[in-house]
Amino acid sequence: MSRTLTGVGVSPGAGYGPAYVVGDAVPPPPPGERHGGDAGAETGRALRALERVAADLQELGEHAGGEGRDVLEAQAMMARDPDLGDEVARLVRAGSSAARAVYEGFGGYRRMLAAAGGYLAARVADLDDVRDRVIAVLAGRPVSRVPAGAAEPYVLVARDLAPADTVLLSPDTVAAFVTEEGGPTSHTAIIARAMGVPAVVACPGAAAVPAGVPVLVDGTSGRVRLEPSAEELAGARRADTARRALLARATGPGATSDGHAVPLLANIGGPKDVAGALEHGAEGVGLYRTELLFLGRAQAPSVEEQEAAYRRVLEAFPGRQVIVRTLDAGADKPLAFLPPPGEEPNPALGERGARLLRLHPEVLAAQLTALARAAAGSSARLAVMAPMVSTAEEAAWFAAACRKAGLPSAGIMIEVPSAALRAADLAAEADFFSVGTNDLAQYAFAADRQVGALTALHDPWQPALLDLVAAAVAGAAGRGRPCGVCGEAAADPVLACVLVGLGATSLSMGASALPAVRAALARHSLEQCVLAARAARSAASPAEARTAARAHLPGVADQGL
Template identity: 70%
Template sequence: MERMTGAGVSPGAGYGPAYLLGAAVPEPAAGSRHGGDVVAEVARVEAAVERVAAELEARGEAAGGDAQDVLVAQALIARDPVLSAEVGELINAGTAAERAVYEAFMRYNDILAEIGGYLGQRVADLEDIRDRVIAELTGRPMPGLPEEAEKPYVLVAHDLAPADTALLSKDIVAAFITEQGGPTSHTAILARAMGVPAVVACAGATSIVNGTLVLVDGTTGTVGLLPSEDEVAMTIQAAEARDTALATATGPGATADGWPVAMLANIGGPRDLAAALEYGAEGVGLYRTEFLFLDRDQAPSEEEQEQAYREILSSFPGGPVVVRVLDAGGDKPLGFLPPTENEPNPALGERGVRILRIFPDVMVGQLQALARAAQDASAQVQVMAPMVATPEEAAWFVGACRAAGLRSAGIMIEVPAAALRAGDLAPIVDFFSIGTNDLAQYAFAADREVGALTAFQDPWQPVLLDLVAMAASAGVPCGVCGEACSDPALACVLVGLGVTSLSMGAPALPWVRAALARHTLDQCRAAAVAARAESTAEAARTAARAHLLGLAELGL
């Protein structure tokens, strides 16, 4: 069996004939000009954009769930006034409508591709919207999926658009393979929501010939061409064994010898509750409340906030709900607050707790709304401040929480200074929560939004593990709420470092719970010691896995 490899982003095994999804809408000719009627040309684009946006919304409503969220977001992009203005300027300069759409979208594609990371993985979404608008303008068929292909088939593409995949099911598609994408691409999000195996970032995938029998392992990232019957049977059996192992890993998180580790979910609001509950979250380890505040001209009222908080708290009776107060500034400006001075380095400027101290009324209103919501809730309400660096900042925040009637106040460990002097902070607060993404950014002086620096964001970096160990050994409960927790092997190492709770995207919870259940606390500690003894992320990962033999049962 010839093999190709990529990144497995949705677990399971799928087998079937390949169907290659090609680019159906050609690029409009460069230099094409319109007949001179600018108003009519702009009106053509506006009408085409509205038809595309309405169709995306209709598909989202039919699909529901995560797919609807993705497609509604795409409709908003299609209607974006900045893009519309770019297209209008090009048309005003004489460029034909379809070419103006192409050039305006390509400018944004280039910007996102250069940024990389999460935003870089949105390029496929822009390209799909662009092609759909151009198809509307030129009368060409919309890009789409096969109608008469043998089913279930393995869908292969350079990248996949949410509009094409939102209404698919396991009955139609056995697996996805793409050349582009990553763990946060919409192909990955929708594949996990559908329960369909997926491999992304698979170099050479579009060279697979239509109809070739393909075996996809969405856990290991392996793609096999023309496999034997035995190879198909073995891969599918292994996937089924993993599914069984996951199904038996239920209940509160714990190591094999019974050491408790709370399994929590990261959420942005009430719409994320269904997935958290479906995957067995014991509570919430990171409630990102800034999503209540972003893209608004006025701050949400305390009543609006209270309602949102009540919905979250009522979903986890008796369980912990860790609420992060507004984390604004940097890459998350707020329209209702005066802009801060022009900062050459926003990530190092007035953000997190620093901006809350400038505008304390915003935080006080948030704390009061949360305290009222907590009065008749049985959830264990905990509140924390972002970007705390000093004992003085920690004391200021804890005092504000106590004044509002909130009993459990903690801080995020995202600044190396806080990790290095965690012993000074621990007597002031009730708990720590480590944000590995920002902690890595500041430890390595590497902007997390710059794609070329992503290697510094690897949570297996031994120096990052050292900082986690310092915070976890300071004498207060210490959780981790970065996406590092979603790596089952690294989750075991974090527990070995002394972390008491793990919070992650909901789909990762069963895998982490199952991995912990297969290792004792001593094995986790041994893996942590081995990882910290190395000097590179890859060596740390390899050294730790040598002590975590139970991962093999999960195919990890």
């Protein structure tokens, strides 16, 4: 095979080591496999395996924090679904072995999700991972396919990695990882960036890399070099050392080289993520994903429980801004304590985000009450925003709800093209905007962000996506409203400069990305950022946009970005 493979770099840096190639998933139990006759004992075995996997996933999520916790808790919910347990028990009573009953029970759910399309269809891979883990427990096989330990750093290579495997990776033992599937907004890519592990995804031929072959991974360019020469390895190490030294020197508030302030904020999922945000110099919180308080529960968290969680975050950022997103549920994040919506052929286009909150005003009222109580006596500058707002009328409704609760700053997420195109109308109702580039791309290009085949349409350098961001920023500016960006695009140091050039007033990202973005801004003037943004929007493709922007940002080459 070729000595050089090319994929999509999703986590910067250079990693080198022997390839550890992850094998295929657990083989399915044979059709017709039956148990020995004790249906009660076999049912108990199956249900205990389901619960063990659920508990393991939940524990892994607590360890991972942030995006990882969100993903893994959703998987734990799959394993604990009571209807699934009932179906498995029924199949065992009919004679199937525990493993075969689990396989067939998950198969029914798998077909339903695949037929649903959108977000739910994208959950098939997560469902398969849970299924395989349960079958592995029943077979007495290792649950994880990643190595438990290694004498030297290695490069993990796979067709794809389950989120639960990805969070087990440690930068002390994993030099980098490469996957043949996935995309820049996939779960594993997001978790890799949060860990700071160099990573390349959507890399054709990766699964065929021979085990043990030395591999050099460039998580910035997406190049994967097999058996690199001594000169190539030395050059990569020098560049990576220089890059790390530059990032270590990048401290203080975010600003361009000519002093234009750009607050650099952190995306968090709860109080456990605060330490990492502070460690990387976050100037506040740009996106607090509150749904982690609600997922996997039979009842909604009480006002008191919510208040305590919110207060812990506010107290960690005295005098600084903390932007909280209200509950973002529906589609791929169903809530057990809320009745499911009616039949939705495409849940991603159904009752989710702000639409779901309007159907259940008591849930929103409790959350806003908890936020107002948590803010009382705190010096942090609390702002609250609603997800999936499409119209000025929805923005006005949310702002009124916040005012009623005593919250002074009510904003909205710009995730739907209609909101970006009519931003001036929405800005008349909302106090601020925050652009969620992940969902904005999904809806702009009619491309589910979890479908690997559509990765190219989710490239945040897509000129059409930049046009929508520019429209949102302009609409906000016309009303004197700030407009930040909290999607994954803000974590790209080069694209961060472009977003500032478009007029973004703040950038929020996973904490580990903050140093690189801070360093990139510090090496370029606002004028350079504006010129880079114009050049990117004038391009006809993402690759051309990236190249055109870099021509106006000479400092990024010095950083290896």
